[in-house]
Amino acid sequence: MSGSLIIQQPGHAVVTDLGRFRGPRYGLPVNGALDQFSARAANILTANAENDPLIEITALDFRARATADLLIAVTGAPLTLTVGGRECPQWEPVSVRAGETIAVRGITGGLRAYLSVHGSITAPELLGSCAPDTVIGFGLKLAEGTELITSKTVPPIKQPYFDLPLFRLGLTKPDFSTHPVIDVTDGPDLEEFGDTAELLFTTRYTVSPRSNHIGLRLGGALPERQSSSEVLSRGVPVGAVEVPSREELLVLHRGRGVTAGYPVLAVVTSRSLNVLAQARPGHTVTFRRTTVAEATAEHRAAMRELERLRTTVNTVFALLGTGASPRWPGLMAANN
Amino acid sequence: MAATSTPTPVRIFESGDAALRVVADSPDREVNWNTVHSLAAWLDAAGADGVHGAVxxxxxxxVEFDPHVTSARQVRAFVLLGMRQLDYLGAPARTPRQFDIPVVYGGEYGPDLERVAEHEQLPVEEIIALHTAKSYVIRCLGAPAGSPMMDGPDFPLPVPRLKDPRLSVPAGAVSVAGRQAVIAPAVAPGGWCVIGQTPLTVLNPAKEPLVPYQPGDLLRFHQIPAEEFSLLAGRELEATQ
Known part of the structure; x- marks a missing residue:
């Protein structure tokens, strides 16, 4: 049985997934959830595939009404989540009754939150991804009254004995700091910056309000390119740290144009790109040098943590009968 | 890709934990171009696990990859294997296709045509003649959205970019900058000089690939009068051979 969410207050929310990985070869940015860890976690907490469409909520408050019983999870930046007026935990599956309003308010410590729904959301795809592309104008636009169709409904899950939270899934949540440390590996054009490259590691940079999904602009002491030879356009990775002007450092994120002609000083690690996705204008960041081997190991450790979460969630849901016949039918308050 | 010479050796640079940059640096730019495009085609055909694709x-x-599935070290080895294959087999030959682009030059369609003519110290007609004179090789697909990047027309001087880039350039805009030429498949901001516009639709988001041409294909411009713009508007760009 399908259900739906009716958007009441869209804020800056979009329907997205992990990205358009076949895009770059055609000159389209990969896009997709900027905090990939939080997005994957939200989908896992609702027993979806990690790449399923979900809602990315940036900075502003968001509200939607469920037209059927749903199971949701909200991850990402610290915020206040209420369902039908009750305050509910983040980073846990949450039952929503038909007619109740889901409200996300006061995103503070970070910038982006992720709301997934068990059974996922139906969204149009381009090259195998629903991620919006602002350049070519692709993507599902959310406005007041937009109806998002979900493929499954879930009868409410209730803790029968005490009014305790049902799930304690024990995920180590990411730290949300107003002064995060960002790991980078040496970029392919590091040498072009000579000794000034060291400024990257000794300066505290401030996130500019002109930052977005294409890139973060950071104010502070800037490394300077020592050579002036012309650079032919070439593919630049997500995470590339460039110095395109004398005003700001530019760190490219998932909405970046695929090719550019600026030298790449450093590249932010996959793990730290999630951290940067949560940096708010006015926050400060410092950079720390790491190696590709260490960065890979860190990324894999985070993925293993998500795999453990997946195992726990699957076990709990199997016991509750979400997606199978219940082994603990007492926990299912069938229509109460 | 035209039948080609033996690829030149490449250098491989780390570019974070999820990408590598591969550079061909022989003195011959045709050989370099052939090498990186042949290697991209090989990687694409090989479809290794965890490799997202090559640009x-x-x-x-x-070369972009998923560091959970593979690693910079493994992808580097894979790229070197690809190079040995290309050395041994030669680059795959592909017959280039030809695309003809009708363009309305100047006026509202090409607001920078006169500026470019002034800079080049040539009459406007001569700029149009030079722009329509040759067949362009599409070198690569660039931003935004599969723009065909080409070596520019044989103007005497490189064309400077606009001091104040436009916030919005229409789809179909035909532009030049430096020693390069391009067509805009989609509306986007732009700092290149727009000298004309084609009425044809270049980008079709409902199709894969989104744009009908590939690197190595040939493209030619020809002038049409402004009256014909609306007659051709919305027609999809297709190869003529």
Whole structure:
């Protein structure tokens, strides 16, 4: 049985997934959830595939009404989540009754939150991804009254004995700091910056309000390119740290144009790109040098943590009968 | 890709934990271009687990991958294997296709045509004649959205970019900058000089690939009068051979 969410207050929310990985070869940015860890976690907490469409909520408050019983999870930046007026935990599956309003308010410590729904959301795809592309104008636009169709409904899950939270899934949540440390590996054009490259590691940079999904602009002491030879356009990775002007450092994120002609000083690690996705204008960041081997190991450790979460969630849901016949039918308050 | 010479050796640079940059740096730019595009085609056909894809441009190739499934070390070895295959088998030959682009030059369609003519110290007609004179090789697909990047027309001087880039350039805009030429498949901001516009639709988001041409294909411009713009508007760009 399908259900739906009716958007009441869209804020800056979009329907997205992990990205358009076949895009770059055609000159389209990969896009997709900027905090990939939080997005994957939200989908896992609702027993979806990690790449399923979900809602990315940036900075502003968001509200939607469920037209059927749903199971949701909200991850990402610290915020206040209420369902039908009750305050509910983040980073846990949450039952929503038909007619109740889901409200996300006061995103503070970070910038982006992720709301997934068990059974996922139906969204149009381009090259195998629903991620919006602002350049070519692709993507599902959310406005007041937009109806998002979900493929499954879930009868409410209730803790029968005490009014305790049902799930304690024990995920180590990411730290949300107003002064995060960002790991980078040496970029392919590091040498072009000579000794000034060291400024990257000794300066505290401030996130500019002109930052977005294409890139973060950071104010502070800037490394300077020592050579002036012309650079032919070439593919630049997500995470590339460039110095395109004398005003700001530019760190490219998932909405970046695929090719550019600026030298790449450093590249932010996959793990730290999630951290940067949560940096708010006015926050400060410092950079720390790491190696590709260490960065890979860190990324894999985070993925293993998500795999453990997946195992726990699957076990709990199997016991509750979400997606199978219940082994603990007492926990299912069938229509109460 | 035209039948080609033996690829030149490449250098491979780390570019974070999820990408590598591969650079061909022989003195011959055609050989470099052939090498990175042949290698991209090989990687694409090989379809290794965890390799998202390759973005070839002029002398360089960005290979993107999922560091959970594979690693920079493994992808580097894979790229070197690809190079040995290309050495042994030669680059795959592909017959280039030809695309003809009708363009309305100047006026509202090409607001920078006169500026470019002034800069080049040539009459406007001569700029149009030079722009329509040759067949362009599509070197790579660039931003935004599969723009065909080409070596520019034989103008005497490189064309400077606009001091104040436009916030919005229409789809179909035909532009030049430096020693390069391009068509805009989609509306986007732009700092290149717009000298004309084609009425044809270049980008079709409902199709894969989104744009009908590939690097190595040939493209030619021809002038049409402004009255014909609306007659051709919305027609999809297709190869003529």
């Amino acid at each position: 070839p441009t002029y002398d360089s190739l960005l």
